[in-house]
Every structure is written in C-alpha cells, then in structure tokens.
Amino acid sequence: MTLGERVFLYCERGTSEALWAEPINAISNAGFFLAALIFWQLVLWRPPEQRSPDHYLFVALVFAICFGSTAFHVYADRGTELADIIPIGVFMLVYLGYALNRFLNVPPGWTVLLVVAFAGLIAGSMQIHCWDGGIGLAGDATDAKVCLNGSIGYLPALGALIVISMLVAECRHKATPYLLAATVVFAVSILLRSLDMAYCSQVEIEGRDVGTHFIWHLLNAVVLFLLMRASLETGTKSLPASAAAKEPIDEKIAEAESEPDDEPVAKAEEASDGEAEADSDDADEPDGEETSDIDAEGEPSDNETSEDEPSDDGSSKDDYGTKKKPS
Secondary structure, three states, X not given: OOOOOEOXXXXXXXXXXXXXXXXXXHHOOHHHHHHHHHHHHHHHHOOHHHOOHHHHHHHHHHHXXXXXXXXXXXXXXXXXXXXXXXXXXXXXXXXXXXXXXXXXXXXXXXXXXXXXXXXXXXXXHOOEEEEOOEXXXXXXXXXXXXXXXXXXXXXXXXXXXXXXXXXXXXXXXXXXXXXXXXXXXXXXXXXXXXXXXXXXXXXXXXOEEOOOHHHHHHHHHHHHHHXXXXXXXXXXXXXXXXXXXXXXXXXXXXXXXXXXXXXXXXXXXXXXXXXXXXXXXXXXXXXXXXXXXXXXXXXXXXXXXXXXXXXXXXXXXXXOOOEEOOO
C-alpha cells in the first residue's frame, strides 16, 4: 500500500479518479467548519475564568477534521485518508479523556488507562472484515472487505458515548442534554454512513448518484458541536487557597453584622421600664420641699408670731420687732 494509492469507498465517487468526483461529499464538510467557528465564538463570549485550553484544542481538532475530510474527498488516496481519520481518532481520544475526568471525576491515572484501552479497541475493530459467509479478521479471505462500509470502526465510539451519557445523566450533570442528543444523532449518522453504497442509486442530486455519505458529514458536524457545547457545562475554576480560606471568615462577619443585637435592646427596655416606675413613684409621693413650703406659707409655725397677735403683756410688735405699749 502506498500513500498515492486511490481509494474508492463511497457512492458519489464510484470508480472515478477525477479530483471533483465527489462535490457533494466535499462541500458538506463545511458543516465541520461552521461547528468549530460557532463554538469558538461561544468560548470567546465566556468570561476568561470559564475558558479552558481544552476548548481551543477541540476547535483546532474540528478544523483539522474539516480540512482532512475535504482533502480526502477531493484526492481520495491513502495519504489524504490518513489526514481524514487521524484528526477524528485524536478528537475521540481527547474528548473521552475530557469527559471521564471533567464530567465523571475519574482520577487522571484511571482516565489515561481507559483512554489507552479505548484506543486499542478502535484499532482492533478496524481489523474486522466481512466476506461471504463470515466476519472477523481478514486472514487469507480474498473477498474480504470492511464491514458496514467502514463504519464498524466508529461503533466503539458510539458505545463509549452511550455509557458516558448514562453515567452523566445518573449524576444529573448539566451537560446531560447535550450528550444524550449527541448520542442519538451519532447513532443515526453511523446508520446513514453504513447505507451509503446500499442506497446509492436511491439518492440523487441533479441526476447524479450521491448516496448518503454527505448526510454523515452534516450530522457529525452537529454531533461534534453538541459535544463541544457540553464541555462548557463543567463550571468555573476553583477559588485559590487564600480566597477559599478567607471566604468563610467574610461570611461570618456578614452574618454577625446582619443579625440584630438583642442585648442592647433588652437593656434599653429594662432602663425604660425602670424610668417609668420611678416616674410613677414620684407622681404618687409629694416632694419634701413642696411640703415644707406649704407648711411655711400656709400654716405659720409655732415659733413665729403674727403681726396682729398680741403678746402676753398686752404689747405688740411692729414690722421691725419693736414692742408697742397699748394706748
């Protein structure tokens, strides 16, 4: 096998070696470009603390998928086939690791182990071929060909997406709707990819047999966008250690300020009650000074003698205290 060897896998190309033999398949790759562009804009609209290098990596990989698939459907050789499948495989591995670690909180060590096992599963599935009366490793079968029109290599990805979607749904994660929708659309897209050659003559555009492979491109663009959109639901970054330690203190201070001070109110009430009792006591008991004034003004004391009251010897006193003899 050489890199320049021609590849004839899809209905639209047939056996033609012309560069523009698959115009519909080539143009439909614009869906990947739009998916990456729209998601990139969504990331830029997010606050800086909610962005992640993984988001930009997803955008770069989807752009690579777009250009690699376009090149493959234009040149259709082994070299461009690698440019098509390698970005797709890398995206599947990267996103699996991201989903395990960010959505399901799988430790990094276990995440790496599961991603490696998944890569081995994909490599093994791509070695499975079908022939008349059998399925398995190609071996010496002369009529062996890839199963499901080459779609069997995507079945592990579909299985992993189903499992992750169910686990994320069990955790009630905010990314659940996007992952579930991506799972359903991906299942439909694999089915249409597998039926490309079987329904080649049933799907025509302007009198040309185009099959169903272009719908695989459009639906997969939706799948990739949904998966990338789900990655925005992982939350914001955690607070630094200093801020995390300071936050409970600030909360306690705020709570203390917001709570009413009951003791001063109680003391004020007790004081007002005491003053009210004192005022009532003062109202009930007359003042001593007022009593003495009344005694002094209203009733003369025994020691004082009235101006008009005569003394014992018949004399009286004038205003200056001088005795006057009776006339």
